[in-house]
Amino acid sequence: MALPVAEWRGRTARLWAALDSALRERLAAASLHDAVRLGCDLLRTKEEEEAALVQLCHRAATDKKPEAASRYREQGNQEFKQGHYQAALRLYSKAASHELPGSPELSVCFANRSAALLHLGHFEVCLEDIARAESHGYPDRLLPKVLLRKAECLLRLGRLQDAQESLRVLESKFALDGVMTTNLARLKKLSQLKVKLGEKERCPEPAQEAHGGIQGEPEIWEENNRISGASSSLSLGFDAERGRHLLASQDIVPGQSLVKEEAFVSVLCPGESLPLQDGDTAWDTRATNADLYCHRCLRQLLASVPCQGCSYAKYCSQDCADVAWQQYHRTECSLGALLLTLGVFCHVALRTVLLAGFAEVSRLVAWSHRGDKSLQCPEASCKPLGEAADAGAGSRGVPGCDSSGQYQSSYQALFHLLPHTEQHSPEHKFLCSLSVVAICKQLQAAGLEAAVLSQESPQQWSKPKPCENTSGELSPELKTVAEAMLRHVLQLQCNAQAITVMQELGPHWCRMRVAERQQLLSQYFFNCRCPACLEELESGVKSVVSIRNSFCCPKCQAQMQGEEDTLCCSNEACATSASRDHLSGRLQDLQQQIKKGLGMLRVGKADQAIKMLLKCQMDAGTFLSPEHLLMGEMEDHLAQVYATLGKWQEAARHLKKSIEIVEMHHGPSSVETGHELFKLAQILFNGFAVSEALSTIQRAEGILSVHFGPQNAQIQELQEMKACLSELPINILQRT
Numbered sequence: 001m002a003l004p005v006a007e008w009r010g011r012t013a014r015l016w017a018a019l020d021s022a023l024r025e026r027l028a029a030a031s032l033h034d035a036v037r038l039g040c041d042l043l044r045t046k047e048e049e050e051a052a053l054v055q056l057c058h059r060a061a062t063d064k065k066p067e068a069a070s071r072y073r074e075q076g077n078q079e080f081k082q083g084h085y086q087a088a089l090r091l092y093s094k095a096a097s098h099e100l101p102g103s104p105e106l107s108v109c110f111a112n113r114s115a116a117l118l119h120l121g122h123f124e125v126c127l128e129d130i131a132r133a134e135s136h137g138y139p140d141r142l143l144p145k146v147l148l149r150k151a152e153c154l155l156r157l158g159r160l161q162d163a164q165e166s167l168r169v170l171e172s173k174f175a176l177d178g179v180m181t182t183n184l185a186r187l188k189k190l191s192q193l194k195v196k197l198g199e200k201e202r203c204p205e206p207a208q209e210a211h212g213g214i215q216g217e218p219e220i221w222e223e224n225n226r227i228s229g230a231s232s233s234l235s236l237g238f239d240a241e242r243g244r245h246l247l248a249s250q251d252i253v254p255g256q257s258l259v260k261e262e263a264f265v266s267v268l269c270p271g272e273s274l275p276l277q278d279g280d281t282a283w284d285t286r287a288t289n290a291d292l293y294c295h296r297c298l299r300q301l302l303a304s305v306p307c308q309g310c311s312y313a314k315y316c317s318q319d320c321a322d323v324a325w326q327q328y329h330r331t332e333c334s335l336g337a338l339l340l341t342l343g344v345f346c347h348v349a350l351r352t353v354l355l356a357g358f359a360e361v362s363r364l365v366a367w368s369h370r371g372d373k374s375l376q377c378p379e380a381s382c383k384p385l386g387e388a389a390d391a392g393a394g395s396r397g398v399p400g401c402d403s404s405g406q407y408q409s410s411y412q413a414l415f416h417l418l419p420h421t422e423q424h425s426p427e428h429k430f431l432c433s434l435s436v437v438a439i440c441k442q443l444q445a446a447g448l449e450a451a452v453l454s455q456e457s458p459q460q461w462s463k464p465k466p467c468e469n470t471s472g473e474l475s476p477e478l479k480t481v482a483e484a485m486l487r488h489v490l491q492l493q494c495n496a497q498a499i500t501v502m503q504e505l506g507p508h509w510c511r512m513r514v515a516e517r518q519q520l521l522s523q524y525f526f527n528c529r530c531p532a533c534l535e536e537l538e539s540g541v542k543s544v545v546s547i548r549n550s551f552c553c554p555k556c557q558a559q560m561q562g563e564e565d566t567l568c569c570s571n572e573a574c575a576t577s578a579s580r581d582h583l584s585g586r587l588q589d590l591q592q593q594i595k596k597g598l599g600m601l602r603v604g605k606a607d608q609a610i611k612m613l614l615k616c617q618m619d620a621g622t623f624l625s626p627e628h629l630l631m632g633e634m635e636d637h638l639a640q641v642y643a644t645l646g647k648w649q650e651a652a653r654h655l656k657k658s659i660e661i662v663e664m665h666h667g668p669s670s671v672e673t674g675h676e677l678f679k680l681a682q683i684l685f686n687g688f689a690v691s692e693a694l695s696t697i698q699r700a701e702g703i704l705s706v707h708f709g710p711q712n713a714q715i716q717e718l719q720e721m722k723a724c725l726s727e728l729p730i731n732i733l734q735r736t
């Protein structure tokens with residue numbers, strides 16, 4: 001998704017392999033400037049590559065297809081009839097994105113969608129859709145239906161005067177049309193609404209209070225006076241290997257916010273739901289990210305506003321649509337399919353240069369050519385723009401900062417992030433060069449060059465002129481743009497944040513061996529030298545993870561050692577050995593038995609489940625280390641069984657043992673420990689162990705709020721428990 005589609009990657013890889021070795025070497029050592037020039041030359045002589053790219057783009061078509069729209073609308077109507085309003089809403093939105101602006105069909109989509117919104121209780125948004133339907137020329141004969149809906153919405157919102165006004169309009173319309181042509185059901189609805197209006201006017205309901213965002217606890221946030229958007233616990237550093245980076249200058253408490261900076265540029269990840277085959281006629285009715293989130297601000301969409309030009313970009317509001325159009329989408333709109341084919345990194349790179357503006361882009365690209373000579377000398381390349389190196393303290397001399405050493409989010413700051421040109425593989429640089437050149441050629445061919453170079457007023461942009469230059473040679477300005485884009489694509493691997501889903505169990509030194517951790521970091525060309533990594537690397541010992549999850553000697557319970565097939569007892573006096581396969585087999589058997597025990601619990605045989613699990617525990621004690629995670633899991637299962645029997649004290653006893661082991665593996669403030677403490681709080685709560693419950697609730701709340709924030713469902717439940725306990729009569733409290 002970040003990179004171009006597999007077929008294009010394959011084509012460029014084959015092209016790379018077929019180049020003669022001299023050219024490959026030239027490309028491998030090329031600067032960004034030369035890589036773009038070589039890419040241009042290559043793509044000009046390889047017409048079949050360009051044709052292949054055009055072919056690939058058909059799969060990700062983003063133009064409007066009115067025939068698809070009617071399909072989506074029909075499906076939406078079917079869902080609506082069955083009372084599936086959410087599904088209907090989504091399909092009407094999809095339909096709207098394919099209708100041509102200003103067409104009566106588009107206004108019908110909005111009107112239909114407003115009906116779904118009314119049923120879902122979104123009255124304000126329903127009114128917006130009705131207004132959209134009216135402004136796009138809703139057919140006159142269908143108007144009464146929509147006006148009735150409008151009156152009902154206004155009534156539900158308590159806007160009685162407006163409701164009255166729209167009922168008046170409706171009545172006069174009915175009068176004008178004559179009773180014969182007026183639908184009787186609608187007349188009935190009208191009189192019902194008038195009765196309701198009368199009732200509301202006689203006894204107005206108290207106006208609903210506007211409820212703002214849920215207030216959490218005030219946060220400790222002191223902004224750094226040299227680094228905008230960063231906490232005062234940080235300082236800015238620079239070295240040739242890592243580029244500009246943040247360092248802790250004070251102890252940081254878990255959960256503390258460190259950076260609050262709006263992204264300089266963001267792009268909605270399309271997700272993976274593109275049609276699978278060329279010329280796919282079965283329209284995809286699944287919702288993709290483009291259907292679910294605003295193309296510009298990434299807010300969740302309810303009733304999207306489609307782009308006027310394409311079926312891909314959908315917005316939360318007309319405002320977002322207008323701003324996006326003005327800032328970048330007028331250039332991106334017709335390139336949708338190409339951008340989807342070439343991946344998110346290329347898209348981000350293009351949007352970055354569009355947001356920065358050509359003047360800034362060309363200024364910095366020109367500067368980087370002067371800077372190239374100083375690459376061998378890191379100190380020299382640290383110089384801020386237009387300023388001699390300064391021996392001043394703090395962030396002075398950090399590239400991207402201004403002359404006083406102040407960091408601000410800006411294109412200049414972004415431009416100075418390291419592209420790691422030398423570390424990326426030559427094949428990868430080749431792929432990226434060809435891809436950005438392909439985008440720039442498309443911009444030129446579509447007559448969008450002027451828009452990119454910001455030389456025309458927005459009004460003129462709406463009618464791009466076809467390109468006069470048919471030689472396929474990129475203009476010097478677009479070559480500069482391509483060079484900046486190539487830099488950004490290469491920077492993104494280390495500097496982009498993908499926001500997808502909340503990952504509960506992220507990488508952590510408690511869960512992974514050093515080799516796995518370093519592997520994850522290799523994408524960032526980064527060798528970690530933190531204490532945990534250094535200790536594990538230098539001592540050559542197995543990680544704590546593997547020690548804790550090891551087998552123990554069946555005779556003396558000491559740890560079993562060895563990397564080979566035969567394991568030996570670490571107690572030299574004992575000298576027992578055992579085959580690894582044998583022990584692994586026992587472990588598998590044990591896991592099977594535990595599963596059986598849980599199965600018994602599910603069918604209500606709690607007593608048998610307890611027997612089974614206790615037997616498993618005995619067995620495990622003879623060959624697993626007492627700290628083995630499975631030992632903890634068995635305690636957790638036992639706690640669960642006792643809890644179903646209402647034996648809270650027993651349950652709590654087992655859960656506490658489980659917590660000990662979980663803490664040992666994952667740390668006392670880990671998510672895992674948080675979840676276990678949550679369970680313990682529930683059990684203590686149910687068992688009326690009030691004071692212990694309160695302290696456990698507090699600990700669980702502290703840990704879980706760091707990981708999930710105050711809105712988390714478990715935290716809400718903990719707070720309810722706390723409130724409930726604090727309302728208990730004092731005599732119960734004293735008994736515990």
Ligand SMILES: [Zn+2]
Pocket residue numbers: 294295296297298299315316317320
């Ligand atoms: Zn938006």
Ligand SMILES: [Zn+2]
Pocket residue numbers: 307308309310311312313329332333334
């Ligand atoms: Zn568009």
Ligand SMILES: [Zn+2]
Pocket residue numbers: 517528529530531532533534
């Ligand atoms: Zn590390």
Ligand SMILES: [Zn+2]
Pocket residue numbers: 553554555556557558569570571574575576
């Ligand atoms: Zn032994």
